Amino acid sequence: MARVTAAFDRIAAVDRPEIWISLRDRAEALAEASTVDPSRPLAGLVFAVKDNIDVSGLPTTAGAPSYAYRPAADATAVARLRAAGAVVIGKTNLDQFATGLVGTRSPYGAVRNAWDPARVSGGSSSGSAVAVALGLVDFALGTDTAGSGRVPAALNGIVGVKPTRGLVPVTGVVPACYSLDCVTVFARELSLGRTVAELMEGTDPADPLGREGGPAIAAPYRPRLAVPAAGHLHGLATGWREAFAAAVRRFAASGAEIVEVDIAPLLEAASLLYGGAFVAERYAAVGAHLEKHADLIGSDLDPTVAAIVLAGKDKTAADWAADMARLAELGAAGRAALNGCDALLTPTTTWHPTLAEVAADPVGANARMGRFTNFANLLDYASLAVPAGFVDGLPFGVMVTGAAFTDRALAELARRFANPHLDLFVVGAHLTGQPLNVQLTAAGATLVAATTTAPSYALHVLDTDPPKPGLVRVRAGGRSIEGELWRLPADGFGAFVGAIPAPMAIGRVTLADGTSVSGFLVEPVAVENAPDISHLGGWRTYLNEPAGLGAFPGGGVKG
Numbered sequence: 001m002a003r004v005t006a007a008f009d010r011i012a013a014v015d016r017p018e019i020w021i022s023l024r025d026r027a028e029a030l031a032e033a034s035t036v037d038p039s040r041p042l043a044g045l046v047f048a049v050k051d052n053i054d055v056s057g058l059p060t061t062a063g064a065p066s067y068a069y070r071p072a073a074d075a076t077a078v079a080r081l082r083a084a085g086a087v088v089i090g091k092t093n094l095d096q097f098a099t100g101l102v103g104t105r106s107p108y109g110a111v112r113n114a115w116d117p118a119r120v121s122g123g124s125s126s127g128s129a130v131a132v133a134l135g136l137v138d139f140a141l142g143t144d145t146a147g148s149g150r151v152p153a154a155l156n157g158i159v160g161v162k163p164t165r166g167l168v169p170v171t172g173v174v175p176a177c178y179s180l181d182c183v184t185v186f187a188r189e190l191s192l193g194r195t196v197a198e199l200m201e202g203t204d205p206a207d208p209l210g211r212e213g214g215p216a217i218a219a220p221y222r223p224r225l226a227v228p229a230a231g232h233l234h235g236l237a238t239g240w241r242e243a244f245a246a247a248v249r250r251f252a253a254s255g256a257e258i259v260e261v262d263i264a265p266l267l268e269a270a271s272l273l274y275g276g277a278f279v280a281e282r283y284a285a286v287g288a289h290l291e292k293h294a295d296l297i298g299s300d301l302d303p304t305v306a307a308i309v310l311a312g313k314d315k316t317a318a319d320w321a322a323d324m325a326r327l328a329e330l331g332a333a334g335r336a337a338l339n340g341c342d343a344l345l346t347p348t349t350t351w352h353p354t355l356a357e358v359a360a361d362p363v364g365a366n367a368r369m370g371r372f373t374n375f376a377n378l379l380d381y382a383s384l385a386v387p388a389g390f391v392d393g394l395p396f397g398v399m400v401t402g403a404a405f406t407d408r409a410l411a412e413l414a415r416r417f418a419n420p421h422l423d424l425f426v427v428g429a430h431l432t433g434q435p436l437n438v439q440l441t442a443a444g445a446t447l448v449a450a451t452t453t454a455p456s457y458a459l460h461v462l463d464t465d466p467p468k469p470g471l472v473r474v475r476a477g478g479r480s481i482e483g484e485l486w487r488l489p490a491d492g493f494g495a496f497v498g499a500i501p502a503p504m505a506i507g508r509v510t511l512a513d514g515t516s517v518s519g520f521l522v523e524p525v526a527v528e529n530a531p532d533i534s535h536l537g538g539w540r541t542y543l544n545e546p547a548g549l550g551a552f553p554g555g556g557v558k559g
Helices: 002-014 028-034 077-085 126-133 151-156 189-199 241-255 265-274 277-292 303-314 317-337 355-360 363-371 408-417 437-442 490-498 537-542
Strands: 019-022 046-050 089-090 140-142 157-164 182-188 224-228 256-261 343-347 382-389 394-403 423-424 445-450 457-461 467-472 482-489 506-511 514-522
Touching: 002 028, 002 046, 002 089, 019 182, 028 089, 046 126, 077 089, 077 140, 077 189, 089 126, 089 265, 126 151, 126 157, 126 182, 140 157, 140 189, 151 157, 151 382, 151 394, 157 189, 182 189, 189 408, 224 241, 241 343, 241 382, 241 394, 241 408, 265 277, 265 317, 265 363, 277 303, 343 408, 355 363, 382 408, 394 408, 394 437, 423 490, 467 506, 482 490, 482 537
Parallel strands: 046 089, 046 140, 224 256, 224 343, 423 514
Antiparallel strands: 019 089, 140 182, 157 182, 157 382, 343 394, 382 394, 423 482, 445 482, 457 467, 467 514, 506 514
């Protein structure tokens, strides 16, 4: 109950009325909170819902008062989150009928950015993003057809989770483009955003486009990340190209291999979302309402939105068929360009305009926003937007996009980016089950894999307590030595390395696959008279030799 009270108090203190289309009665929300089972996964959390998603007891407007109706039930996604213990606080403003990426196309007012009120919030899920960024709620729901769950995240410095199309039911969601729409999550922390998304997943008999999640796809130890060729980064806001380059370096430091690719097919596919026949879906969704209430265009109904939606009426079945065929070609070309890559890394959007700049050119300003987002739902990709620092005091964000059902792998890539880590190769007393392994786990390390070095190392037994091996690189006669690769948080790595006694040292070790990682080595002087056990291939084999602690070459036995 305390969180509900704090949320309403914070809403009053912030005084951003344009964020909300409707708020729940405080007493009603407190009453609901009092009945929540504290063992539920989202107990104690509050959330906001974009006002094209049904919440029982509150009107759904989709950003148009003339469209308002009272839903009989929660949208399936909302119902699942309430069952998990979260309490709805209110419904948030949006670009009308979820048509826009700027957050200004609403008779309820333009939603101002959380960091600079003179700039746009991004849209269409504008109110939801700003409510999270300002700490009014713990998380919020949006929708995404062209990037509406990702662009506002980037411009407000938060996380935007766009699941694979169909994983989260759209039952109870006012359609923008029904076959493409996704329910999305905004959160300040990636872990919460992913938790919420996973709680909403699962088919719903009332949603014919729902899909079961495919097999869990893990992010590989050394992922290959595609980045756009330089020519596709033209027109970024001042300082953003440099910020993106820094983000690429940070991903590389987290273990990713970076590959520059030509994403022209993806960008051409993106242009079809508004420039092709797919806009007919928007007309099918709300065109009749706009025609019936044409007298309200310019007051209740946003003229820019109306023009976009009503243009969909002119698209023919032949246009649709031609665009579907072209989309299939572009999708195949895009997959070929990304072949062998685990994800595509891009800026989330290209610039952050002021409210005045959007007012001066509503269509042109908006068109620049979706370069890297518009293709995802058309081509059935999952995507995740994460903060990547600041440029001139304003948030800058990047996005990882991958094939359908790679949602969890994308989250792992983003986690590594947000929480830098270092990998360490161990060969002896720090192996799983060995006496010093506890030092690794105490430093927060997790086991990545059992692996081997390149065939250029020697392993010796050191006269220490407990016995330890010493790994050294040799010019000739080297062997592959078995060991384990562990992953440590950067701060844990520093503390761990600081406690390593001589003659042990940390250096670069080349693994069998050619990658170079940090690893345990020993000062060469320490192995001058130490028995060489390289022929055994690893420390465990040495320990398991019949003599108890291992036999030496030539018949000698460790005593």
